[in-house]
Amino acid sequence: MRKKITVVGAGQVGTTVAQLTAFKNLGDVVLIDIVEGMPQGKALDLQQSGCLQVFDSLIVGTNDYKDTADSDIVVITAGVPRKPGQDRADLLKINAGIVKNVTEQIMKYSKNPIIIVVSNPLDAMVYLAKEVSGLPRERVMGMAGVLDSARFRTFVALELNCSMVDVDAMVLGGHGDSMVPMPRYTTVSGISITNLMKPDQIERLVNRTRKGGAEIVGLLKNGSAFLAPGASVVKMVEAILQDKKTHSALHGLSQRGIQLEGHLLRRAGGARLQRHHQDHRARPHGGRKRNAGHLGERRAGHHRRSGRVPRQESVTATAHGLRIVTVS
Numbered sequence: 001m002r003k004k005i006t007v008v009g010a011g012q013v014g015t016t017v018a019q020l021t022a023f024k025n026l027g028d029v030v031l032i033d034i035v036e037g038m039p040q041g042k043a044l045d046l047q048q049s050g051c052l053q054v055f056d057s058l059i060v061g062t063n064d065y066k067d068t069a070d071s072d073i074v075v076i077t078a079g080v081p082r083k084p085g086q087d088r089a090d091l092l093k094i095n096a097g098i099v100k101n102v103t104e105q106i107m108k109y110s111k112n113p114i115i116i117v118v119s120n121p122l123d124a125m126v127y128l129a130k131e132v133s134g135l136p137r138e139r140v141m142g143m144a145g146v147l148d149s150a151r152f153r154t155f156v157a158l159e160l161n162c163s164m165v166d167v168d169a170m171v172l173g174g175h176g177d178s179m180v181p182m183p184r185y186t187t188v189s190g191i192s193i194t195n196l197m198k199p200d201q202i203e204r205l206v207n208r209t210r211k212g213g214a215e216i217v218g219l220l221k222n223g224s225a226f227l228a229p230g231a232s233v234v235k236m237v238e239a240i241l242q243d244k245k246t247h248s249a250l251h252g253l254s255q256r257g258i259q260l261e262g263h264l265l266r267r268a269g270g271a272r273l274q275r276h277h278q279d280h281r282a283r284p285h286g287g288r289k290r291n292a293g294h295l296g297e298r299r300a301g302h303h304r305r306s307g308r309v310p311r312q313e314s315v316t317a318t319a320h321g322l323r324i325v326t327v328s
């Protein structure tokens, strides 16, 4: 049976996901949006590239959730992107309504899909989709780890003037300024960048990675990144459908089942939040202060050496005074 991949939201990210999914022949694609005619037009356009790009995936554009029935994977990109000067969290109210509605519609027609959430603020939207769908946590995940790691890899490769393919990077934590790039476990052909770069160089790249999305929003002025995000989603789709067991799948799946304590509650008001006073920043070159980035790095390092995939990583995001628990 051919796999069925539904992409909700036929905007910038959704269209890129549909196109790359088809180009890689990963299965049939359903592209759904609330705007009438638009997903149909894009689907037809994409279908007509099949004989040129050599794929035989069937591409359906629709506004009707019946067409999404029995999807194996559903990618949720529906929602508003941020504008320059906005934080991802500013999208929470509007996108929470959209993601809730989309998840309810999806679950009417697909019993046991794997959901990959893209809409921002990512961690909160993953949590919402998991709660609304009622699916087990391993079937609801967000796309961010793959993208954030790809950005770190790119910046390292550009800095060292080496091939991006030789760079392996790890970024843990939520998709925001509190993300934790891990320099000691970021390598070029197996050599840690802490042996290849000066501390201030690394700090610059870590900060650029954390602000990677905002940098592109500032340049585009009307919308946010979509090419690397689309490619990141398709990397995850491919890893899942082909059970690739690659570490880049781990990056993606490390976002799986994120439980974001307090983010939604904080907006709802009145919730008691866990506040942590530790500095959340990763400290690539040590220092006496133990912080969340360091602890996360250590734990991940231990698991890497022992060959085990970390079952659970805790990362403290002091930016919002919240505790994010990432379960993989």
Ligand SMILES: NC(=O)c1ccc[n+]([C@@H]2O[C@H](COP(=O)([O-])OP(=O)(O)OC[C@H]3O[C@@H](n4cnc5c(N)ncnc54)[C@H](O)[C@@H]3O)[C@@H](O)[C@H]2O)c1
Binding pocket: 008, 009, 010, 011, 012, 013, 014, 032, 033, 034, 035, 077, 078, 079, 080, 081, 082, 091, 095, 098, 101, 102, 117, 118, 119, 120, 122, 143, 144, 147, 175, 223, 224, 225, 226, 229
């Ligand atoms: N997780 C990440 O790393 C990452 C990366 C890039 C973008 N994003 C987020 O993904 C979202 C989409 O970004 P984009 O650039 O594709 O935006 P876009 O505006 O180009 O596309 C969004 C699409 O969603 C559609 N939509 C809105 N409400 C809908 C609904 N109820 N049902 C179906 N479709 C609906 C819109 O009509 C539009 O076509 C944004 O929230 C953005 O912040 C996240």
Ligand SMILES: O=C(O)C[C@H](O)C(=O)O
Binding pocket: 081, 082, 088, 120, 175, 212, 213, 214, 216, 217, 224, 225, 229
């Ligand atoms: O920055 C954004 O708002 C979009 C996305 O989260 C990204 O990191 O590119």
